[in-house]
Amino acid sequence: MKRADCIKALYPELHDRLVxxxxxACAQELYDLGHCDNFxxxxxxxxxxxxIGLGLxxxxxxxxxxxxxxxxxxxxxxxxxxTLARYRPPNLTHIIFDNGSLLSTGGFxxxxxxxxxxxxxxxxxxxxxxxxxxxxxxxxxEAAAEAFExxxxxxxxxxxxAVGPDHYGMDMKLPENAFLFERHISERQQAKKLVAGNx
Amino acid sequence: xxxxRDNSKMVYEGIKAAGIHFISALPETWxxxxxxxxENDPEMTLVExxxxxxxxxxxxxxxxxxxxxxxxMQNHGFLASINGIVSLALLYRIPLLMLIAHRGHIGEPYxxxxxxxxxxxxxxxxxxxxxxxxxxxxxxxKQIREAQTFALSSLSPVALLLTRDLLED
Numbered sequence: 001m002k003r004a005d006c007i008k009a010l011y012p013e014l015h016d017r018l019v020x021x022x023x024x025a026c027a028q029e030l031y032d033l034g035h036c037d038n039f040x041x042x043x044x045x046x047x048x049x050x051x052i053g054l055g056l057x058x059x060x061x062x063x064x065x066x067x068x069x070x071x072x073x074x075x076x077x078x079x080x081x082x083t084l085a086r087y088r089p090p091n092l093t094h095i096i097f098d099n100g101s102l103l104s105t106g107g108f109x110x111x112x113x114x115x116x117x118x119x120x121x122x123x124x125x126x127x128x129x130x131x132x133x134x135x136x137x138x139x140x141x142e143a144a145a146e147a148f149e150x151x152x153x154x155x156x157x158x159x160x161x162a163v164g165p166d167h168y169g170m171d172m173k174l175p176e177n178a179f180l181f182e183r184h185i186s187e188r189q190q191a192k193k194l195v196a197g198n199x
Numbered sequence: 200x201x202x203x204r205d206n207s208k209m210v211y212e213g214i215k216a217a218g219i220h221f222i223s224a225l226p227e228t229w230x231x232x233x234x235x236x237x238e239n240d241p242e243m244t245l246v247e248x249x250x251x252x253x254x255x256x257x258x259x260x261x262x263x264x265x266x267x268x269x270x271x272m273q274n275h276g277f278l279a280s281i282n283g284i285v286s287l288a289l290l291y292r293i294p295l296l297m298l299i300a301h302r303g304h305i306g307e308p309y310x311x312x313x314x315x316x317x318x319x320x321x322x323x324x325x326x327x328x329x330x331x332x333x334x335x336x337x338x339x340x341k342q343i344r345e346a347q348t349f350a351l352s353s354l355s356p357v358a359l360l361l362t363r364d365l366l367e368d
Contacts, residue, residue: 044286048256055260079249087246178291182263
């Protein structure tokens with residue numbers, strides 16, 4: 001299974017959600033499908049994508065939040081799994097693409113290579129309420145559909161190949177991404193308030 | 200050493216007066232009453248993290264969500280958060296309001312706090328972060344409000360150091 005195929009299959013479902021990705025290949029593969037202002041790419045600060053997702057989900061209970069994470073990033077902030085488990089916002093889906101590799105920085109093996117470290121087991125042990133481990137695209141889509149329809153925080157560990165895009169780059173400045181993301185959320189919240197007010 | 204309950208309450212009231220209803224924090228002795236007040240306040244959401252750098256991400260998420268928020272941590276937690284401050288908050292121009300217990304400074308009897316205490320202000324300066332110290336509890340509310348205003352206008356993290364004068368009786 002390739003991460004790019006997973007993201008491509010997920011893409012049509014992402015438009016009415018808030019998406020936070022990690023750096024490198026994951027961000028690039030989503031961006032290349034077409035940027036939307038509800039996407040935030042964390043191009044550095046490895047490990048904090050899930051924390052941003054938690055801050056968003058807890059403060060926007062009427063929005064659905066998706067974090068596209070990776071094994072290297074999660075390994076840098078394992079405590080986040082415990083914090084997510086403790087507060088477990090039901091509107092948060094945490095997808096961890098595990099390619100067993102620090103792909104964007106030279107392809108060095110990560111601790112999850114060959115199953116040495118089991119991120120799904122760590123997430124379960126941290127207390128995350130609904131953890132699935134998938135290795136095939138159809139399983140990934142089933143787990144994602146279940147997560148999106150479910151009423152509890154879901155964690156999906158997707159085993160993917162250590163392959164990424166052949167190019168990197170975005171026609172967007174990093175603060176521009178943050179400004180557009182924040183503005184998008186505020187406009188969406190205002191629109192929801194107007195709709196609620198008209199009822 | 201006892202932590203000042205009255206002054207903690209005045210700081211907490213300052214946080215509330217600034218319209219803040221979301222705090223991400225890691226417990227620390229000087230913050231004990233502040234965090235108890237937050238925990239027992241139905242109007243406040245308190246997220247306790249496993250390590251302080253997480254709180255930088257959580258605060259960024261809260262900011263994107265449009266929720267006025269603050270971070271509460273010890274200075275050693277600030278030191279542990281630097282990559283998040285640099286490569287999330289500064290890089291993406293995300294304002295943060297950080298209330299930092301300044302342990303290990305003049306008057307500190309515990310050796311283990313001293314190196315972090317001595318280095319806190321130089322590191323804040325090195326990062327180019329605006330900061331101020333709160334010593335007088337009667338000025339806390341104004342300082343918190345002004346720090347929040349400046350964080351939002353400059354799109355930068357701003358730190359307020361909670362001093363021994365403020366938090367010890």
